[in-house]
Each structure stands twice: as structure tokens, then as C-alpha cells.
Amino acid sequence: MESNSSNPIGMDVHSNGQLPNNCFFNPSWENSISMDQTDPFESALSSIVSSPVASTMGPGEGDHGMIKELIGRLGVICNSGEISPQSYFEHRSSNNSTNTSAYTTPLNSPPKLSLSMMDHQIRGNFWMPGTQFHPHSQQSFVPFSTDPGFAERAARSSCFGVRNFAGGLQLNGSQRQAVTAKKEKVLSRDGNSGFGDAGDSREGSSLSEQIPGVEMNNMRAQNDANARKRKSAQRGKPKDSTLPPKDSEVAGENNQPSPKKIKSGEAAENGSGKECDENADKVSQGDKNQKLGKDSKSKQPEPPKDYIHVRARRGQATDSHSLAERVRREKISQRMKVLQDLVPGCNKVTGKAVMLDEIINYVQSLQCQVEFLSMKLATLNPRMDFNVEAFLSKDIFQSRGLLAHSDFPLDSSSAPTFHYGFQPSHGMISAMSEPEVQYPENPLNAVIHRNRSNHLPPIDGFPEASSQMSAMWEDDLQSVVQMGIAQNHQPLSFHGSAEPNHPQMKVKS
Amino acid sequence: MDSYASFRESDPDTSLESGRKKRRKIEAESQSSEYGRTDVKWRSESAQRIYSVKLVEALQRASQSAAPATSRSTGGRTVRDLANRVLAMAARGRTRWSRAILASRLRLRRLRKVRKPSGSCSRPRKPLPAPSEDRKRRLPAVEKRVKVLSRLVPGCKGIPVTNLLEEAGDYIAALEMQVRAMTALTELLSGSHSDRLGSSTPSPA
Numbered sequence: 001m002e003s004n005s006s007n008p009i010g011m012d013v014h015s016n017g018q019l020p021n022n023c024f025f026n027p028s029w030e031n032s033i034s035m036d037q038t039d040p041f042e043s044a045l046s047s048i049v050s051s052p053v054a055s056t057m058g059p060g061e062g063d064h065g066m067i068k069e070l071i072g073r074l075g076v077i078c079n080s081g082e083i084s085p086q087s088y089f090e091h092r093s094s095n096n097s098t099n100t101s102a103y104t105t106p107l108n109s110p111p112k113l114s115l116s117m118m119d120h121q122i123r124g125n126f127w128m129p130g131t132q133f134h135p136h137s138q139q140s141f142v143p144f145s146t147d148p149g150f151a152e153r154a155a156r157s158s159c160f161g162v163r164n165f166a167g168g169l170q171l172n173g174s175q176r177q178a179v180t181a182k183k184e185k186v187l188s189r190d191g192n193s194g195f196g197d198a199g200d201s202r203e204g205s206s207l208s209e210q211i212p213g214v215e216m217n218n219m220r221a222q223n224d225a226n227a228r229k230r231k232s233a234q235r236g237k238p239k240d241s242t243l244p245p246k247d248s249e250v251a252g253e254n255n256q257p258s259p260k261k262i263k264s265g266e267a268a269e270n271g272s273g274k275e276c277d278e279n280a281d282k283v284s285q286g287d288k289n290q291k292l293g294k295d296s297k298s299k300q301p302e303p304p305k306d307y308i309h310v311r312a313r314r315g316q317a318t319d320s321h322s323l324a325e326r327v328r329r330e331k332i333s334q335r336m337k338v339l340q341d342l343v344p345g346c347n348k349v350t351g352k353a354v355m356l357d358e359i360i361n362y363v364q365s366l367q368c369q370v371e372f373l374s375m376k377l378a379t380l381n382p383r384m385d386f387n388v389e390a391f392l393s394k395d396i397f398q399s400r401g402l403l404a405h406s407d408f409p410l411d412s413s414s415a416p417t418f419h420y421g422f423q424p425s426h427g428m429i430s431a432m433s434e435p436e437v438q439y440p441e442n443p444l445n446a447v448i449h450r451n452r453s454n455h456l457p458p459i460d461g462f463p464e465a466s467s468q469m470s471a472m473w474e475d476d477l478q479s480v481v482q483m484g485i486a487q488n489h490q491p492l493s494f495h496g497s498a499e500p501n502h503p504q505m506k507v508k509s
Numbered sequence: 510m511d512s513y514a515s516f517r518e519s520d521p522d523t524s525l526e527s528g529r530k531k532r533r534k535i536e537a538e539s540q541s542s543e544y545g546r547t548d549v550k551w552r553s554e555s556a557q558r559i560y561s562v563k564l565v566e567a568l569q570r571a572s573q574s575a576a577p578a579t580s581r582s583t584g585g586r587t588v589r590d591l592a593n594r595v596l597a598m599a600a601r602g603r604t605r606w607s608r609a610i611l612a613s614r615l616r617l618r619r620l621r622k623v624r625k626p627s628g629s630c631s632r633p634r635k636p637l638p639a640p641s642e643d644r645k646r647r648l649p650a651v652e653k654r655v656k657v658l659s660r661l662v663p664g665c666k667g668i669p670v671t672n673l674l675e676e677a678g679d680y681i682a683a684l685e686m687q688v689r690a691m692t693a694l695t696e697l698l699s700g701s702h703s704d705r706l707g708s709s710t711p712s713p714a
């Protein structure tokens with residue numbers, strides 16, 4: 001009866017024109033679907049059928065409540081649609097009036113099985129927002145994944161069918177639009193989410209493109225929803241300007257159908273955000289968004305929430321780009337904090353550049369230490385045959401963190417025995433030790449010099465001294481090495497007293 | 510992490526140290542509670558032990574495979590590469606740098622001619638972006654350092670900053686463990702050697 005309602009059906013049938021499409025609206029959908037390997041649907045169907053499709057959902061449902069409410073309405077629409085499946089199927093490009101009339105008739109019929117089918121689809125779809133993780137959504141879409149083609153067709157047909165129904169039915173204007181919008185989004189997402197985000201958005205857009213006759217609201221909403229999906233996934237899309245926050249007012253407000261649709265779409269899409277790994281607990285924030293919807297609603301032209309449910313604070317830019325950047329900045333700062341803990345001496349440093357400098361220096365120093373130690377190991381290698389395993393078993397366990405952070409108090413229990421087994425007879429080692437060290441702040445310096453030609457008592461697993469010796473042997477790395485190691489050996493009581501002092505040896509060249 | 514503490518305490522020789530180390534470990538754990546789980550993994554005693562054992566095995570294998578007299582097996586660079594490889598193995602390939610280290614070795618093996626340093630190498634630097642960019646751009650200073658850091662960490666050339674920082678954190682923790690293990694190893698060997706040499710008079714501290 002309305003042109004827009006007629007065209008989509010025709011278009012839809014043209015687009016798919018396959019049996020399962022129509023089977024979707026077939027009263028014997030169950031049977032046909034079972035042919036089409038929707039047995040998992042059936043099992044879920046029973047559960048869904050039992051669940052009440054009422055608008056009185058729990059407060060924690062949030063989106064689910066809204067969606068289920070709409071599902072209820074949708075069931076009515078679907079029922080209207082399924083009444084005339086054959087006519088829908090036969091009169092492909094014409095006779096839409098009969099379809100519409102047929103759709104209008106069973107308006108008051110109770111939800112039938114197809115309702116539960118769509119329920120299941122939608123529910124499966126909206127399990128995503130609950131889970132907030134895309135992988136989980138994938139799990140919930142197992143039934144879809146069994147037949148992605150079917151899901152796609154079903155989505156398409158349902159999308160178009162819903163639009164058509166909405167056009168045909170004389171529901172409450174906004175409600176109908178909201179319902180159709182939700183439905184089309186849901187179902188488009190149904191088919192889409194089986195294929196990934198980017199693909200989904202494109203598919204959704206293709207869906208919308210196929211229905212030029214659909215009323216502009218729906219199409220635009222669909223495009224906006226898909227645009228938002230793409231944008232959120234790729235962060236480059238020009239966002240929809242009318243995207244108020246959560247859909248608390250979906251049912252309530254009738255004056256803004258498209259924003260509501262966008263809201264619902266966004267709410268539905270939020271679950272499939274690409275970067276949903278950030279905030280798993282943002283559903284509550286979504287609810288909070290509902291309460292503070294007035295804020296962002298006052299700033300109409302913006303999407304306040306990113307996929308990661310970043311809260312757009314008051315007074316801050318709520319542009320999607322700035323939101324994304326803010327998220328990125330927060331991530332970077334969080335990791336910088338972790339690095340700050342790792343790298344000694346970064347606590348006093350503020351600013352990314354200086355901290356990065358420190359980090360770079362530290363990494364370089366560590367790498368040089370490794371190189372130096374490897375050289376040492378190379379010289380010591382021939383002697384590895386000598387009871388290495390025995391020593392390993394005994395002494396490796398004793399070797400503690402040498403380069404751990406600078407804060408551990410080293411009460412040197414074996415204080416006087418820090419001396420490493422420094423053998424000047426080793427050509428290499430002595431050569432290495434030659435350019436010894438202007439370590440002005442190293443209390444061991446004098447001792448090392450003194451003991452250079454002596455046989456020092458072997459350290460029974462006193463790692464600090466060894467590392468300190470190794471530190472000394474790198475004259476050109478003294479500064480960086482000292483920065484890395486010496487700080488950890490501050491309390492090394494060179495003179496035999498167990499003093500846990502922590503001289504801050506921050507020699508940086 | 511309690512397991513580590515209990516394990517340490519089981520060592521009779523290191524009762525004192527174990528208490529100290531437990532404090533340090535708890536402190537480290539508190540520091541790296543939420544995100545820095547990776548470096549906690551690297552700080553564990555078992556990780557260091559495993560790494561040391563593997564390193565010793567690899568070194569022995571290397572020294573046995575080649576003639577003992579040749580410098581090939583005992584070359585410093587060889588040992589360093591070997592140590593890095595063992596470290597990358599210890600990382601279990603979950604991080605980018607570990608995979609890059611192992612992959613570079615494979616590439617080296619295939620090519621056999623090109624010598625790719627596992628660490629940083631002198632690549633021609635890209636010209637810095639003009640500072641007169643949009644303010645939203647990252648500062649060139651930070652960007653410069655990010656590039657330098659990406660060169661330092663193996664296998665992190667063109668990755669975003671966020672991932673780079675993550676990799677750098679794990680790499681730093683792994684390097685620390687590596688230095689610890691290698692130092693202990695060298696100390697062991699030298700200690701054994703000094704023991705072997707026998708006449709080691711304790712010098713007056």
C-alpha cells in the first residue's frame with residue numbers, strides 16, 4: 001500500500017531470490033529452516049520461546065530489554081509477514097499491495113514461531129553487547145556460522161521485510177520506525193556479524209543501497225549505523241552527527257526517530273567493537289550513559305561513545321577522533337608507567353621524551369652488558385666441562401636478581417667475599433680489566449685495583465660483586481652500566497660492614 | 510607468586526637471602542600487579558634457572574660441535590647470539606622481539622652471507638618530520654626516540670607506539686634476566702676456575 005513498502009520486498013526478493021529467504025517468512029519456517037541446517041536454532045528456539053518477550057526486562061538488561069521489547073513487536077510484524085509467504089514469494093516484482101495487505105491483516109496475531117526464530121537471531125546478536133567481546137559474540141553466533149549464507153540471506157530478507165512491514169503496518173509512527181530501525185540494524189548485524197566487522201559494515205551498506213525506495217529515515221539510519229560501525233572499526237569514517245547516547249529513550253521519545261535508531265544501532269554495535277578488549281565492564285558505563293544522556297544529548301552533533309565505551313567527559317571534545325586519540329593516549333601512558341617501573345631511575349623523570357631517553361639508554365646498557373658477558377662466557381667456555389652441572393645445580397639457585405630494581409636492601413651477609421674470581425692470568429680477562437675504571441663513585445674501585453693482581457677469593461654465589469666487576473670492565477660503558485647495575489649494588493658493603501645504605505649512584509654521562 | 514617465595518625459602522643456603530628476596534619479590538609484584546605481568550614472569554627464579562640451564566646446554570653444544578680450539582664456538586658474538594636465541598626461546602614466541610630474533614637466525618641460516626646483527630644496526634635515518642605539523646601530531650622529539658627504541662628492540666620497526674612500549678617492557682625484563690643469568694654463569698665458571706687454580710688467598714677486605 002505504500003511504495004516504500006512494496007519496493008523493498010521486490011528488491012529483496014531480487015537480491016536474494018532464494019528459497020531460504022522466503023522460508024524465513026514461511027509459516028512453516030521451522031521445517032524449511034530445519035532443512036537448512038538450523039537445528040541449532042531449534043534448540044535455542046525452545047529456550048527463547050519460553051523466555052518472555054516482554055517489555056519489562058530487568059534493569060540490568062539494558063540493551064537486551066530494549067531489544068527484546070522490540071523483538072516482541074517484531075514478532076508481530078514478522079507474523080504479519082509470514083502470513084503471506086507464498087504471495088511474497090510468487091509475486092516477486094509486483095503485487096506488493098497484496099503483500100502489504102496481507103501483512104497488515106495479522107497485525108494482532110500472537111507471536112509465532114518465526115518470532116522466536118528472529119528472537120533467537122536477535123538474541124544471539126544482542127548477546128554481544130552483554131559479552132562485550134567480539135570473540136564471545138562469535139561464540140554466540142555459532143548457529144549462524146553454520147550457515148553464514150543463510151544468515152546473510154535471512155538478514156537481508158528480514159531487513160527488507162521489516163522495512164516493508166513497517167511501511168505496511170500502521171504502527172505508531174516512531175515506534176514503527178524504531179522497531180524497523182532496530183530490526184534492520186539487528187538483522188543486518190545478524191548477517192553481518194557472522195563475517196567480521198569490516199565486512200559487516202560493507203554488507204550492511206550494500207543492503208541499504210539496494211533499497212532506494214525505503215524511506216529516508218531508515219536508510220539513513222542504516223547507513224549511519226553502518227557508517228558508525230565502519231568508523232569505529234576503522235576510525236576514519238565521517239561520523240553521524242545525530243548520535244545521542246544510549247537508547248533509554250528509544251521507546252519514549254517519538255520526536256527523534258533517527259537518533260534513536262542510531263542509538264539503538266550503536267548500542268547494538270557497541271558489543272562488536274573492534275577494540276572491545278579494553279573495557280569489559282563498560283556495559284555499566286553504558287547504563288550510566290543512559291542517565292547522563294541529557295548531557296550528550298544537549299551536545300547533539302556528536303557520537304559521545306567510542307566502541308571502547310570511552311566516556312566523553314564534560315567539557316571535553318566528544319569527537320570520535322578525539323575519543324580515539326584519548327584512548328590511545330591513555331594506553332600509551334599506561335604502558336609508559338609500566339616501563340617507568342621497569343627502568344630504574346625513571347621515577348623522577350617526567351615527560352615522555354626524557355623517559356624514552358632513559359628507556360633507550362637502559363636497553364642499550366643491557367644489550368651491552370649481554371654482549372660483554374657473552375664475551376666473557378666465550379673465554380670461559382673451555383672450562384665449562386668442569387663440573388658445570390654441579391655448579392649449576394648448586395649455585396644457579398643462589399644467583400639472585402642482579403639487576404633487579406634498585407630498591408632491595410642488600411645486607412651483605414658474606415660481605416668481605418664479594419670479590420670475584422678475578423684472574424689476571426686469564427689473558428682476556430686481564431686485558432679486559434686493564435682499561436679499568438674510572439669509577440669515581442664506586443667504592444670498590446680501590447679494592448679492585450688493589451686486588452687486580454691478586455687471587456681473590458671466589459665468590460660463593462655472590463652475584464652482586466660479579467656483576468659489579470663486570471661493570472667495571474667496561475670503561476666506555478661505565479656510565480650506563482653503572483646506572484643499571486651500580487644502583488642495585490649500592491648497599492654492597494665493600495668494607496665488610498653490613499650497611500644497607502643506598503647511595504644513589506646516578507652517574508650518567 | 511607465593512610459590513616463588515616458598516621455593517626460595519626451601520633453599521637452606523639462602524635463608525637470609527630468601528627473606529630479602531621475598532621482600533623484593535613482593536615489592537616487584539606489587540609494582541607489576543596489573544599490567545606488568547610479563548616482567549614478573551621474567552623475574553622469577555625458575556625462569557632464570559631454566560634459562561641458565563638452557564644456555565649452558567647450548568654453549569656446550571656449540572663448543573662441542575666446533576673444534577674446541579677454533580674461535581668460532583667461543584666467539585663473543587657467537588655466544589651473544591646464542592644467548593639471545595635462548596632468551597627468545599624462553600619467551601616462547603609470545604612477543605614480537607622473540608619471534609624476530611628467532612626468525613633472523615633462520616634468515617641468516619638461509620642466506621649465510623648477509624650478516625644481520627641481532628641488535629641495533631646503523632640504518633640510514635629517516636629525515637625528521639617538520640615540526641610545523643599539526644599540533645595533533647606527535648612531537649618529533651618523542652617520535653625520534655620512539656624510532657630509536659624501535660631500532661633497539663628487535664623486530665619492532667614499524668609497529669605502533671603502544672605495541673612498541675609493550676614489547677620494550679617485556680624486552681627489558683628479559684634482558685635483565687639474561688644479564689642476571691649470564692653473570693651468574695660467568696661467576697660460576699670463574700669461580701670454578703679459581704677453585705681449580707687452588708691458591709686463592711682471601712684478600713683482606
